[in-house]
């Protein structure tokens with residue numbers, strides 16, 4: 152679990168995946184979704200991300216995926232999901248660190 156993020160940051164994270172879980176694609180309840188670190192915290196240290204990069208690494212996720220993903224990469228986890236569920240998971244969201252920047256983090 153992580154410290155609470157401001158509502159407007161949560162909203163932007165939610166919008167990045169159009170309200171879907173960034174891994175399995177399930178629709179997320181707007182007031183009750185979890186936020187995952189796409190690149191696991193354990194690997195983040197080596198990357199020396201900027202504050203922006205750190206925020207970009209957040210991914211909206213359903214509770215199940217957040218619990219199950221663990222320290223795997225998004226690609227590994229999606230592959231695992233596809234293999235175990237047979238579900239054809241669309242890549243709703245580009246993998247790795249998204250190019251979509253979270254805007255105006257510093258304006259208030």
Ligand SMILES: [Zn+2]
Pocket residue numbers: 172173174175176177212213214215216217
């Ligand atoms: Zn999910």
